[in-house]
Amino acid sequence: MANPVQIILNPENYEEGRAAGGGGEHKDFFAYRDQDFVLHRDMLIHQLDAASKTLSVQPTGAVGFAKVVLRPKAWAKIHRPMIALLSPDRVPVVGGADLGEMIIEVKPASLRQVAAEMEKAEDGTRTKINSQTFKEVPNPSRRRSEVGAIESIELYGPTDRRNFSVNEAVSWLSNPLTGSGYQVELFKNIPPRSDWDSLDTANRQMIESFLRGFTALGFGVSVERLVDVRANQPTLSVRVIHDTAGAVLLIFDSQSGERRRPLAPFNSEIKLHVELLTFLDNHPLVRRISLPGIVLQSGQVSTNRRARPKNLSCPTHDSHRSYPKLGVIDGGISNALSDWVIDRWEVLDDADIDHKHGTFIGGLVVAGGALNGKEICPEQDGTELVDVAVFPATSTGAFATYYPGGLPEFFDEMSSAVADANARHGVRIFNMSLNITQPAAPEAYSQYAARLDRIAEDNDVIVFVSAGNTKPQDMRAEWAQDPTTALAGLALAQNDKLQIPAESARNVSVGALNPPDQDKNIAYAPARYSCRGPGLRAGVKPDLAHIGGSGTPDSILGSGLFSILPDGNITDGCGTSYAAPLVAKIAAALDHAIEGHVSRETLIGLLIHGAEIPEILQVKELSPVARHLVGFGMPPSASRILESDDHSITLVFASRIKKGQQINFRFPWPASLVRSGGNCRGRARLTLVSTPPLDPNFGAEFVRVNIDAMLQQEKEDGGWAGRLESLYVPPKRNMAATEAERIEHDLKWGPTKVYGKTFPRGVGSSSNWRLSVEYLERAGVKIPDEGVPFTAILTISDPKRDAPVFNEMRQNLQALGVTIADIRTAARITPRV
Template identity: 30%
Template sequence: VSKNIEFTEKTLDYMERVRLCNYNDFDLNNHAKHLFEQACEATGIKIDAKVRFTSDMTIYRVTVDSLEQLNAMGEFEGVYSAEKTYPILASMDFLDTETTVAVKQPDEEEEYPVVGVLDTGIADISYLTPWKETEEHTNYPSEYQDNSHGTFVAGIIEYGDELNGTNVSSLNGVKLFNAVVHPGNTMPIYPEELIDNVREAVENNPEIKIWNLSLGTTMESELDEFSEFGMALDNIQDENNVLIIKSAGNCTNFAKGLPKSRISKTADSVRSLVVGSIAETQEEKDYAEPNMPSPFTRVGPGPASIVKPDLVYYGGNAGIENGKIVINGVPSFGLDGSVYRNVGTSFSTPRVSRIAAELAFMMHEDFDALLIKALMIHYAKYPADIKMKMTDKVAQMGFGMPVGAREILYNSPDEITLILRDTLEKGSFIEMFDFPYPTSLVDGNGFFRGQIILTLVNKSLVDEKQAGEYCQSNIDVLFGTYETEKERDVTKPTIKNPRGVDVNQNLLADSLYSASAKGVHPITGFERECTLVKYGKKFHPVKKYAIDLADMTPSNRDKWLPSNRKWYLKIEGLYRDFIEKEAVKKDFQLSQEYCMILTIRDPERTAPVYDEVAQQLTTRNFIHHDVRVRNVVHVANE
């Protein structure tokens, strides 16, 4: 196990965050903890906190107040890393506004989805009190709470449409669960304490499945290692079957003429939906044009080049006037119930949490965090008229801006969306021959046409000891055409299926399409969804492909798109060497959950795609059923 001791600031009397080595053995790890605690006691090092971040990782926060203590901690062999720890901030800087909205009241006969608000607390103001759940969670007495940040976040969740004159929400309201996990500006708290508070709130309220977390550190994530905080959020979600919507973090580099910082160490969670910010409007001093990344938003990639943020939403704009930062914020409520404006990814994230909660509620199925995450990403689009290279789009805006739950759940007749949700064991794969493709999507020259969007999200096996190889499993997908089926020699060790495809081509390959189709020079509306294969890297837990068959080069079209060819789909897993050896050593079966979503669409909006594919699924004996959706009534915002 490598050892990484970073005593970069050797001033005395400060907080250190200490992580012990993981010896991959329960008894050895416990012994190391006892020895470390005894060593701290013997040298007078005060242990301020001991927090379980994951099942195999415990973080200590200690106070070091002498050079001898500093040296003693550095000499303890069981220390993996020790670094100065910084408090989690929840700062606010309001601007007044003259905006007013009517107070909403929930219908006592209606059921509503619930969003857990992991923040500084929600004040009892007339706009929000009717929507607050009776029960709440708090880690701080009321006299130590500053509810400003949490109230602003909750106001955006509840009144996002009303305050902005939009119609994104699919329901008239959502209930708010008040989880006070941060005191606000009354006292500093550190990542260890926040993780402990978040875990307690989530574990004690298992019925709440969507949680908004608009808090985090200012420290930039590493390129080659995931943070303890991010791994802890992953562990909390895995153990409790929840989805956390997490802010990407803010920076002020634009004020110094510097590029944006990468996502914060608290936003490199692979399970969470991480949200950045884009600007909705531009005033005289604002740096960002409308629908472009906000000047203050943090950007990707995350560790190991994974796509982070996952999504973006409107979080305001900013600029410089007379040497000071000026803001063009989004509206919400202050402690006095008046409407104010503020900026930040803290305030782009709540709109995404609302959509996720409505989506989970309206589906009327058992809660499935992987499915909700996959659907949100699958239907996300980049704003119109974005003149950015695809690499910049993905780094700054992830997979784009989510649409409302109603738009996700209801297909039009000219498209169909298929969901494949399963667990894939090591050594197994899924291969579907003669996959149903609509017969109406053939052009006058006898070639297949249509737009295809495919999203694959897997619940990657993770191991916190493996640094940049934290994600230990991968799933790949192939979707394309073939000429004929053939018999295969299963006596060969690499061949498992006696049947295979011949003269086949995976149509998700980037090289098949013209340069103009890759979002560099947009000529149609489809560049809003285009991501293509280069962003579907191995061991990335989210892969998204969006292709228009009309963009295929003529030579490739002639080879791979004649309508007499058939379609196939293949899904197969891959595991890193470490986790494979662990499975042998500890005698367990490797497997990983995944969710694949496939949309086939007629760009001309005329072909009966839904009916044709549904009929083919039945005729060819594919077992399938429609997603169950609740009957809900929504009064649109005027």
């Protein structure tokens, strides 16, 4: 019997005061190595002294920024040197770079103060007797502990700001599709001139010297503030132009907005770019200089019409029925699907429209089942489409005509279109099979991913993004049946990293799998062209995977994934472009099947909770790399996600965790799975999706609040023992995980987490269990007053498929006063699903 997913309707009943954290004792990183400590401390003091002297004579003012590199064992919050040494009132932390790298604002006096505190750290190892073990253990002062936590301190320099050559830059910017402007991120916003009197002398000198530096170059430079690129991270577009007027500065809020005049022609003279980059490389206000991206479609449509099937009877839109809704952000959908297109965002001239890519995507979500069968497209055919045609044909070179400022203007147009589709038609699921020709970096949250996340948050929508395709010459060898051979193929691969903006933290990125029934590849193995993660170090990317067509054409079926051409004829194609809409269609079907408003966290959580890693990747040797290829796996149909059999139950807990709170939801284990003495058998899977605050200034540490969930069993002493494991913990880890390992493998700080465990022989001695949700803030961060929204999804099942788990759990919960209901109709009686 099919039983619906159950949602907890009274989550507020399980909010409790947050348990106070112990904080831990100070750690001596140089215990019993006193000579090494003294040398290390003296080295740090020398670095501080050198930086102080440099700032004192700096012509841009006596203020700058320094990079503090922590040793990996000091990455945890309790070990960070932010109390005795790097206190916020002395050297405020303004951002981060890679994991364990802090960026602080410094002045000569503050650096001398830090050095003075370091000098007070004791030379020798202090000890005490542990009251429980009666053994001697290190007992350092906070100063010694914090000195030991720091690997190095150095001023932020040119190599931190730029990683490309001048020649590479000029060659790239000469393409008008880029907008031709350097993207220059600043450590601080530049206030209006009327507010400069409120700045201290050093900061005023830094800003004045920055603006004066453009004028002093003596050639044409256009400097424009990019609007709303990333919250709290001011970014400028800086172009070298043919203009005798010199520097044109449009950087203040009052000057931002609609472009007043056409862009001046780009000047590619190498000497001028050398002068500009030298100035930017060495100015303390500049955080990063990067090259803009170019947006491309991530799929190829074959014109080979010999593939099967040969005929298609496109489903007919019934005006008396309701259907899932999906927005397609692309180059346009042809009239072959006009019966299903309920609205169009029309900004492109007919001459600049190429319907091929967008129509293939539209055909998959409208008629994918008829063309490919339920194994590939399990959802019922028929989807209402909003055609968000914002990407002009690449063949006409018109991108620069519509978006002369490059990608920021493209995202502006997309934002307006998404808001319109959401307001007019209630569309909350969008597909964007477009990627930017830059690989995602593990230590940086790109401005394009951040902008896409803002669009999702502002409109309460989810955008499904393709992971990106490799270039043809960079495709990996076809996946091998033998795991060792498959790993060797991955090791040899190059230029196959996840493409921006697929590292998005608020949306879902999708990789591609091979289709079944092909003669030249393994079904459901990673497609050879599909870009792989990791993206950012906080989380899993891509999130999910689906059939994207084969990168090695079959002799009969071609790529093995079929849709339609703009004229309605059937064709085959491959690309992550076509895997993404298959997952988006499942999300749209979920949103349609559940009454009322469904939170973004719940929709994403249901997809991920139901996903499965393809069998070919489930072998032990491949477990460390599987998530970088397929994320959490391939999701099933919406109906399978929303229903379970009699031998399992799925509970959804959708709420917010607020300051000073934790969630503890207590319940008894299903009686049929409890053995004598309280020993509990069964299987449990727990998925957590949250929307924590983000700050791109902190690089790889941009997620500022960690939400975690645990399934715990009561112990004999009244305490609680966690019973699940992250599905991505490396095998045979025999010691406690370091902070670095928890970030890398256990998804600490990741917005999405999945845990699971099977207990075939039973575990523990109590039938009392609880689902616990708690939070952890970064050092110096406070959880928002409105809290952090999250959805936790828990499935308890009997692997033997014998026990009546659903009925037992439901009856037990109702007897305890838990209000539960079918998730599909719960919106009638609860404000948050």
